[in-house]
Amino acid sequence: MKHSPLPPRRPAINIGIIGVGNCASSLVQGLSHYRAESNEHFGLTHWEIGGYRPCDIHVAAAWDIDRRKVGRDVAEAIFAKPNCTQAFCREVDATGVAVEMGRMLDGFADHMADYPDDRTFLPADAPEPSKQDVVDRLRAAKVDVLMNYLPVGSQQATEFYAECALEAGVAFVNNIPVFIASDPVWAERFEAAGVPIIGDDIKAQLGATIVHRVLTDLFAKRGVKLDRTYQLNTGGNTDFLNMSNRARLKSKKISKTEAVQSVAESRLEDENIHIGPSDYVAWQNDNKVCFLRMEGQLFGGVPMNLELRLSVEDSPNSAGVAIDMIRCAKLAADRGLSGPIHPAAAYFCKHPPQQMTDDRAHEAVEAFIRGESAVALAAE
Numbered sequence: 001m002k003h004s005p006l007p008p009r010r011p012a013i014n015i016g017i018i019g020v021g022n023c024a025s026s027l028v029q030g031l032s033h034y035r036a037e038s039n040e041h042f043g044l045t046h047w048e049i050g051g052y053r054p055c056d057i058h059v060a061a062a063w064d065i066d067r068r069k070v071g072r073d074v075a076e077a078i079f080a081k082p083n084c085t086q087a088f089c090r091e092v093d094a095t096g097v098a099v100e101m102g103r104m105l106d107g108f109a110d111h112m113a114d115y116p117d118d119r120t121f122l123p124a125d126a127p128e129p130s131k132q133d134v135v136d137r138l139r140a141a142k143v144d145v146l147m148n149y150l151p152v153g154s155q156q157a158t159e160f161y162a163e164c165a166l167e168a169g170v171a172f173v174n175n176i177p178v179f180i181a182s183d184p185v186w187a188e189r190f191e192a193a194g195v196p197i198i199g200d201d202i203k204a205q206l207g208a209t210i211v212h213r214v215l216t217d218l219f220a221k222r223g224v225k226l227d228r229t230y231q232l233n234t235g236g237n238t239d240f241l242n243m244s245n246r247a248r249l250k251s252k253k254i255s256k257t258e259a260v261q262s263v264a265e266s267r268l269e270d271e272n273i274h275i276g277p278s279d280y281v282a283w284q285n286d287n288k289v290c291f292l293r294m295e296g297q298l299f300g301g302v303p304m305n306l307e308l309r310l311s312v313e314d315s316p317n318s319a320g321v322a323i324d325m326i327r328c329a330k331l332a333a334d335r336g337l338s339g340p341i342h343p344a345a346a347y348f349c350k351h352p353p354q355q356m357t358d359d360r361a362h363e364a365v366e367a368f369i370r371g372e373s374a375v376a377l378a379a380e
């Protein structure tokens with residue numbers, strides 16, 4: 001990756017983390033990995049965004065509900081069970097920030113109690129914070145960007161922390177498929193409060209969704225009629241264990257399915273598109289395997305089909321995008337922008353308020369970074 005001369009250095013970005021699970025672990029490891037200037041910079045889409053480098057991002061506050069994490073420095077908590085993602089950077093310096101007890105609400109699934117301790121969460125025996133406690137902490141720690149990493153299906157818990165971000169005036173990045181940025185009422189509340197939000201549901205760096213979308217777009221561009229498709233995903237992390245409770249999956253399925261439908265030449269009937277987290281396979285740990293099939297018709301209506309298997313470590317794949325979302329959220333706050341940051345949401349998320357093709361979203365987010373967001377959106 002080539003480096004262009006840096007604009008003048010900017011102050012640090014303080015982040016707050018809700019949920020010190022695998023995705024947070026990869027992000028925090030990545031901050032250490034890329035802090036060393038001598039390290040190779042591959043694995044990043046941007047070394048610098050608006051003057052912010054990865055080394056400008058600092059963890060200033062964190063919440064979790066597991067007794068193996070609460071009270072420990074974030075640098076240690078990220079390696080505690082049930083986290084199981086690859087440790088690609090073991091040497092993480094102490095952050096000086098202890099994980100605090102968070103609010104439980106619906107932030108965990110009951111069925112997880114049936115699994116062995118190293119697979120599931122163990123609730124900490126500590127008082128849960130009030131909204132005012134979290135707001136005070138966000139202010140005292142001077143948090144700029146709050147990262148939501150709660151488990152899929154945490155509707156009430158996400159709303160609780162979104163309220164805290166609004167009240168404290170802290171930019172919110174919603175990595176999970178609970179609809180906040182893409183909900184017009186919430187979007188309007190962020191707009192009115194002068195607070196930026198990027199969401200919903202992070203689209204991994206080279207994950208199932210981006211691959212499925214790009215191929216769907218390719219079918220359309222090459223005049224191939226897409227008749228049927230599925231995307232099956234298996235994994236063995238707590239995300240997959242949590243999602244084996246199908247009741248928690250409603251918005252996840254909508255988010256992943258809409259991400260593909262929105263780039264199809266014509267919408268597929270529900271019965272012809274099946275996308276979802278499919279199974280929990282314990283020994284896979286944080287390895288996520290996606291099986292993709294697309295059936296279509298070529299010239300003359302002659303049938304074709306494509307099958308693809310994608311294998312990734314899920315959490316670094318998420319962190320490679322999160323590290324840009326944080327910097328775009330801070331850039332938006334620096335520029336006094338509020339409400340959903342559309343180019344960033346469309347590029348980085350599966351369920352943004354405004355869908356764009358990934359090519360278009362890429363142009364729009366680069367324009368946003370250069371400070372041309374109004375132009376980019378006007379061109380839509």
Ligand SMILES: O=P(O)(O)OC[C@H]1O[C@@H](O)[C@H](O)[C@@H](O)[C@@H]1O
Nearest residue numbers: 202203204207208209210314318
């Ligand atoms: O691979 P996809 O479809 O982009 O989805 C990736 C992300 O989806 C999120 O919903 C998961 O919580 C993340 O762990 C994951 O990285």
